[in-house]
Amino acid sequence: MPESRPQPRNWWRPEARTVPWWVLAVLLVLVALGVLARWLDATWLVPIVQAFFPVFGVSALVLLVAVAAMRYRWLALCALVVAIPPLALGMASVRSDTVAAGPHDEVVLTLNLQYGHANAAEVVAAARERRVDTLVLEECTPEELTALRRHGLDGVLPHQAGSAEPGIRGTVVRSNHPVTLIAAHPAGRFPSIPDVLVQTPQGAYRLRAVHTPAPLPDIVPDWRSALRSLTRWRAELPAKQPLVMAGDFNASSAMPGFRELADGLTDSSRATGSGWTRTWPRGAWLPPFIQLDHVLTRGFGVVADGTIDVSGTDHRGYWARLRFEPVTRAAAR
Structure with missing residues (x-):
């Protein structure tokens, strides 16, 4: 068989x-x-x-x-x-393209205060600990700003641009350098997002605070329009203008609108090879899974970055340590 x-x-x-x-x-x-x-x-x-x-x-x-x-x-x-x-x-996302630290690096921190509910003492302590030079605060209310000043913000970052407003409308820039308000741009439900010139001993740079509407179904066209407006603004600046855009973009690199905006700029979390950086949501039943808060730059090398946790807000703070160019990357290593 x-x-x-x-x-x-x-x-x-x-x-x-x-x-x-x-x-x-x-x-x-x-x-x-x-x-x-x-x-x-x-x-x-x-x-x-x-x-x-x-x-x-x-x-x-x-x-x-x-x-x-x-x-x-x-x-x-x-x-x-x-x-x-x-x-x-x-x-x-885990490939690093950083430069070595220098004695005059600029540390930029952005934090959404969630209706001004963030713990003011922790915010000021984080600014001191990280030796922050410029701080961008979204959803900063008058009461929150008063609490921040009570806990010593004026001694750490005495210069201010932007204004505190009730609810989610206020965006404030604080710095240890003199700042000049160039314009206050509308962005959907946010009437005046500060656009400032920061004057450091190493030179001046343009800082655009960012707070776009959230991409919720009923207002998502406003969100997309805000990203396009930021992209146009960035494109209209002189190519050699050192630039920092920092804040709550309500967008991640998974969204084409954000990638279009970031094109030609250095995303600090990408430059450091941080991998899966997560800044939202914090303190919820769902762990943080997305990066909504960013620091985008031009004319700077990125030295390091990271997140901070502050109680009372659903965002992690995000900071980046930046080194002014024209220090070349080869020379800075």
């Missing part, structure tokens, strides 16, 4: 598609859509989906491992294709 040969398994046959197969397939499709949304410049719910890109990226890697372990070969191939973009972006 001739010996029967084992038949190769047909991975497409219907009986191979068990309940786990279908569950993993559906999950893979959903994750794939979440990953692809990163390249879709649209409004409505799309920015909210894009905000979860890091979660989709991690999920893509988990699904790849799961389908490979269960030997679903075609699903594994599809999962590999879905995982490649977040894996490549993740690897790029």
